[in-house]
Amino acid sequence: MKDVAAAAGVALKTVSRVVNDEAGVNPATAARVQAAIERLGYRRNESARVLRGGRTATIGLVIEDVADPFYSEISRAVEDVALRHGSLVLSGSSREDPLRERELVLTFCDRRVDGLVIVPAGSDHDYLLPELDAGVAAVFADRPGGLEADTVLCDNVGGAHTGVTHLIRHGHRRIAFLGDDPSIFTAAERLRGYRRGLADAGLSADDSLVAMGPVEAAGAALDRMLTTPEPPTAVLTGNGRITVAVLRGTGHRPALVGFDDFELADVLSPAVTVVAQDPAGLGRTAAELLFRRLSGASGPVERIELPTRLIPRGSGELPP
Amino acid sequence: MKDVAAAAGVALKTVSRVVNDEAGVNPATAARVQAAIERLGYRRNESARVLRGGRTATIGLVIEDVADPFYSEISRAVEDVALRHGSLVLSGSSREDPLRERELVLTFCDRRVDGLVIVPAGSDHDYLLPELDAGVAAVFADRPGGLEADTVLCDNVGGAHTGVTHLIRHGHRRIAFLGDDPSIFTAAERLRGYRRGLADAGLSADDSLVAMGPVEAAGAALDRMLTTPEPPTAVLTGNGRITVAVLRGTGHRPALVGFDDFELADVLSPAVTVVAQDPAGLGRTAAELLFRRLSGASGPVERIELPTRLIPRGSGELPP
């Protein structure tokens, strides 16, 4: 900028005015400055500009893993909204590790991001308190965080309820639920939806048909259930990775409804009936909420729940 | 920092020393400063720090689309390497649009990223020249860019050659190739590999068995081929999306080798034989090359080609 000013024979401030399209510059002067800018290939240093103003026009995104399609959909949606608001996105994968989540968030805060979209890996977010005081905005997505802040979730209970009810309508009475570790919010919620669905249909819950735990154990758990005297005739899986584990399983496959849609679900035979979530909606809504806060919205903390959608494809319509 | 200095009764510079773990500070003074830092909840502003030094410890990543598993794998690998080097990643999706690619790259440059990993959407990168002069490093990944710079590619020719040769070994003589638009580098390269494979086996190329074009047209193109008097008995697809298009196709399915691996390829029946690329390796290698440049490496421009791997699963071993 100094060089441009010198080349155009004006003061720094005048260059700044031209660069920022500020009114009240003599057209001739402006043209001279513009020429110098082009000749020297000058491009304003956004970091310096931002240091002076308050904002960095950058937000941070912490997800579990970019390489997981569910999260990469979220990622793309957040990116889109951010770009539309003139912001860039720093992103990082927590790998479901609360410490890594915390480290990423604090690193982003050190770069003075304006706001954060966080898919919480941990449940304690006290470490965020000083940052929130300092003015960063934060929105939790997919799972609630450990403090009062805007949050966008899927309707996990409703989705699981819909899934199990669908199987009941197709004549099933013994329906297994294979879920992830119940310490994970979404896993616990989906289990609740499953149980409520059974209860609403007047069916008694049978805990021997429920297996919550690491994804790797899901296949074996189902195999065990299938060798009992009263095996399940249908399964509701608690997330996409568990659905895949079941699909990889050998042997007889009961009727199946999977929580979370996935590519090629329609190509398998039978095609897989799923309760689809809306990851793009999750990311978009979270980012929009964030930018609303950044532009000054000061209403009460919001908690939005996005609906799920049952997609019948065959595996969930098999008779007992 | 000023507040901390005042609170600890020292000069700014001393706080800076403590924050940076510089040697030669009286332990008692350091402790006093440390206490003030904690009491005030001080965190250094990395942007300001960076303004003074030369680097931003940030790199830019431009891919086609984060929501595509191939690119999200690249993304994760780049992220990992960057974090290991103390850098953060700004990323954006070009949507295969050269203008958007350019805009993203220049936006990143305005933020003064230290370097860029680019999956080129366009073939003209002259717009990068002034930035390179200004000191940003750039590495092209997956496809070569329009100027001399470090580049990491997959062995597209070799991979397609391996795929078609595999089908030939299993008795096929009429093998179709369904590829993407040949203006896309990888598509053209794979077509070359296919042709070379046929030639090496002494088979004559039959252009009626080749269809290059938009992914949406691939299914119809294959259907047409299958209704001719001498239909192909096998297909090599040019990328993952085309493989899926073929899998979605109704009717008789010839033997199939797909370029690029995908989730659930092993669950389909028959399971799908693929030529697997190494997207994580692509991202890792590109990022490592970038950081090598950033730490001063000044050797000649590198061009690295990553090997592919044939994974036989069933669909590619079907007899004619």
Added chain:
DNA sequence: CTGAAAGCGCTTACAG
């Protein structure tokens, strides 16, 4: 319409 000064939050280079 234009500019000189001060400052954003930090570090570098120097002096004591």
Added chain:
DNA sequence: CTGAAAGCGCTTACAG
């Protein structure tokens, strides 16, 4: 071991 001054590249607040 500690600090006062200058500067990174820009903008804000003011004066002319």
